[in-house]
Amino acid sequence: MRADAEALRAELEAAGGSVNAGTIVPEALAVRGVGDPSVLDVVASGRASPQDEASQAVAEAVVGAVLRARGEDGHSVVVDLAAAPGGKACAIAERLPGRSMIVAADIAQQRLRWVTDAIARLDLTNVVVLCSDGSRLGLRDGVADAVLVDAPCSGLGVLRRRPESRWRIEQGDLGAMAERQRALLVEGARVLRHGGTLVYSVCTLSDEETLDIDSWLAREHGELEAIRIVDAPWRDHGRGSLLLPTDAGTDGMYVLALQKSTAIPAGTLG
Secondary structure (H helix, E strand, O other): OOOOHHHHHHHHHHOOOEEEEOOOOOOOEEEEOOOOHHHOHHHHOOOOOOOOHHHHHHHHHHHHHHHHHHOOOOOEEEEEOOOOOOHHHHHHHHHOOOOEEEEEEEOOHHHHHHHHHHHHHHOOOOEEEEEOOOOOOOOOOOOEEEEEEEOOOOOHHHOOOOHHHHHHOOHHHHHHHHHHHHHHHHHHHHHEEEEEEEEEEEOOOOHHHOHHHHHHHHHHOOOEEEEOOOOOOOEEEOOEEEEOHHHHOOOOEEEEEEEEOOOOOOOOOO
16 A cells, blocks of 8 residues: 555665565565564555565455455455454455455454554554454354454464474364364354355464364355365365465465355345
8 A cells, every 4th residue: 555566675675685576475575684574664664564475365365355246446344353463454454445344353452452553553444453252253144245264273384483383282272273263163154244255264284273174164054165266386175275384485374265155045034
């Protein structure tokens, strides 16, 4: 909204950074050698935001789904069920600046302060912050054109950046994570309108949080039909797609997109 990639690239290189074009997201820049990015003027002024490119790709996928359904000027509502610290919600808001509203929900008030800080830094007017359990949002049925369930997960996809995290994960944690992910998906499906798109993403590689979640959705939620929203270097993984750290030099990420059936349930008037 405030700068283009080429201008930012020149400014970052002048500051001593090594800058290359991203590999999977248009206009993404891979920047090295600048230290703490939060102190850069381009970030502090809201002209750029630091975010792993795999996460940027998830936000782009949500935006693409909305634009296909509503067009550039159509009114849209996007709900991010677990928004903090706000990177994806704000990236979506920046790409849908017109007649859109992004509901950034999170259960933790403290973490939502990061979201409100990001909104202020970027001067966004189309983001509403909601402190709420993502499995019980309090929103009406079918309110959203798109829902992002960027779920809490074991984080195995970020081991290249945080290798010490491997020692914090136990096998029993995966079952608890998957239970929480299923609860978020059920609520996401409820607030999604018929014909809308639900995007499930996790920065992990475990079967319990990817393939098993996919199988559960196929078995229990036939109203949600899987669709493809990302291309190579993403690889097929069940009905979803997987990006390994070695594929594009990003975090590992799994994404599964589902479109809610447009059929009106039996017994429903309208």
